[in-house]
Structures are given as C-alpha cells and as structure tokens.
Amino acid sequence: MFVRLxxxxxIQNFNVWVYDNNGLVRGSGLYVDKSxxxxxxxxxxxxxxxxxxxxxxxYILQIYVEQVDEKIKLxxxxxxxxxxxxxxxxxxxxxxxxxxxxxxxxxxxxxxxxRPEKNKExxxxxxxxxxx
Numbered sequence: 517m518f519v520r521l522x523x524x525x526x527i528q529n530f531n532v533w534v535y536d537n538n539g540l541v542r543g544s545g546l547y548v549d550k551s552x553x554x555x556x557x558x559x560x561x562x563x564x565x566x567x568x569x570x571x572x573x574x575y576i577l578q579i580y581v582e583q584v585d586e587k588i589k590l591x592x593x594x595x596x597x598x599x600x601x602x603x604x605x606x607x608x609x610x611x612x613x614x615x616x617x618x619x620x621x622x623x624x625x626x627x628x629x630x631r632p633e634k635n636k637e638x639x640x641x642x643x644x645x646x647x648x
Contacts, residue, residue: 517543517546517579517581518531518533519578519580520577520578521575523571523576528568530559533558534558534560535557535558537555570602570603570613572599573598574595574596575596576594577594579591579593596624598626602626602628611629612629613626614626
C-alpha cells in the first residue's frame with residue numbers, strides 16, 4: 517500500500533506504510549476478509565534523504581494497493597486544498613493539517629491541529645532562569 521501526492525507537476529510517493537494495531541506496525545501485508553478492517557494508516561517518506569515541503573494549493577491524493585498475484589491498483593483518489601495559513605503552520609514542527617470527511621457535502625474540510633508543547637511549565641521556568 518502507498519500514497520501518491522500530486523501538486524501541479526510535482527509527484528511524491530509516500531511508500532513507507534504503518535498502521536495502528538494496538539501500536540504502530542510496519543505495513544508489509546494486511547489480510548482483509550469480507551467483513552473488512554478499520555485502523556489508522558500512516559504514510560511516510562522513505563529514509564533516503566528525500567525531503568518534502570507541503571506548499572499551499574490543490575493536491576490530488578491517490579491511494580494504491582497491491583493484492584497478492586495482481587498488479588498495483590488505484591483504490592482511491594481525492595482532491596484536497598492546502599491554504600497559505602496551513603502551509604505556514606505546518607512549517608513548524610508543532611502543527612499538522614487534518615482533513616475530515618463531511619458526508620452531507622461529500623467533501624473534506626481541513627483544520628490545523630497544533631501539538632501542545634511538552635513540559636511547557638518546565639520550559640517557561642528554564643527560560644525565566646536563563647534570562648538576564
């Protein structure tokens with residue numbers, strides 16, 4: 517399983533796949549029976565030095581799977597939009613953009629989620645102690 521993200525002429529594959537099964541498991545295979553399966557999926561860049569910067573604009577998200585003894589198959593594609601504000605927030609290490617499905621409009625709506633600082637009180641104390 518992998519994700520392909522396209523913005524304009526730029527295409528990036530996120531080919532490292534992990535899923536949540538009471539802890540993150542690196543995806544090398546997943547059996548899905550007729551009743552299906554539900555879990556959180558995470559797609560990451562390979563560790564070959566490739567960097568990816570999320571820029572504002574329209575994206576096409578595509579999800580591909582490879583079933584046993586079959587060719588790679590596109591199973592999902594969706595247009596998404598990233599605003600300039602979301603781009604700026606994501607440039608920090610403390611923010612991410614989430615796209616939530618709204619079934620009544622058949623569309624994804626995005627919002628920024630800012631990760632709280634760990635040990636904020638301790639960091640504030642250290643800052644006060646080291647100031648002048």
